[in-house]
Amino acid sequence: MRTKTALPAVAMTTVSMVLTLAVVMMWLGTAVPWPVALVVGLGIDGGWLATLAYERRLAAQGDHNRAVTAVGWSFGLLATGVLVAHALTVDHAAGAWLAVAWLPIAAKALWLVHSLWERTALTDNALTAIKDIQQEARDDAAVARARLRAEAATEETRLTAVTAAGARVARVQATTARTLAGAWSTLESARQGEETGRALTSVTSPVTADVTARWELPVWGPSEPTGAPALEAAPALSDDVLDVLVEEIRTSEHPALSYREMALRFRAAGHSASEVRLRAAWKRMVA
Incomplete structure (x- = not known):
């Protein structure tokens, strides 16, 4: 991958060196012997190539030298100057030579870009x-x-x-x-309803003579159930005691309390008796 990324810079450097050598040979060949012109061209290309190789070696070591970089850019500028001077002195195709005069600078710029890529390259x-x-x-x-x-x-x-x-x-x-x-x-x-009371009284009168029964249906409301342990712990009341308690509670107010009110106060006082016995005591006291 590193070789592939360096190929553009290598190609442009090679072209620039060939053009520089050719221009030096053509430009100085008429004024000095061609071996002298060849030495001048190879000197420019060799110095450029040597500084470039040294820069590459420093970059591989993670180092940088400003003097070497300045010398490399100097050789690039020199090669560009030779190409520009040749383009300005020729009688024909001056535009073509000016068009390629930027190649040495472009080659140096590509090597700079390649060095920046190497600094950020990953394995x-x-x-x-x-x-x-x-x-x-x-x-x-x-x-x-x-x-x-x-x-x-x-x-x-x-x-x-x-x-x-x-x-x-x-x-x-x-x-x-x-x-x-x-x-x-x-x-x-x-x-x-009055009809309900009379109907119930007519049914119970033959059974409970001389007793006016008060019939009340259960009231829908909250209730507090009594647990079995509490009932078992309460002492059983005899019929006589039960009659006395029922009579006291029933006649505690005037007029006398109804069975429902008496039963509520009976149990609220902490007494215990089955509904059958309590109803029987109530009937005996009312009678």
């Missing part, structure tokens, strides 16, 4: 490593983009499913609430 292993790193970075970026797109699609699907499920739950809750509200409205109407 094949380094270039391969750089390509691998760039390819790995591109692969990682592609994988990251694919992962982000997949996560976005998954999140969109999840949100859609959650939204749909929430909507279904909301519809079910609304339907349930409407059903419960209707049922409770029916129960409340039945509890407060």
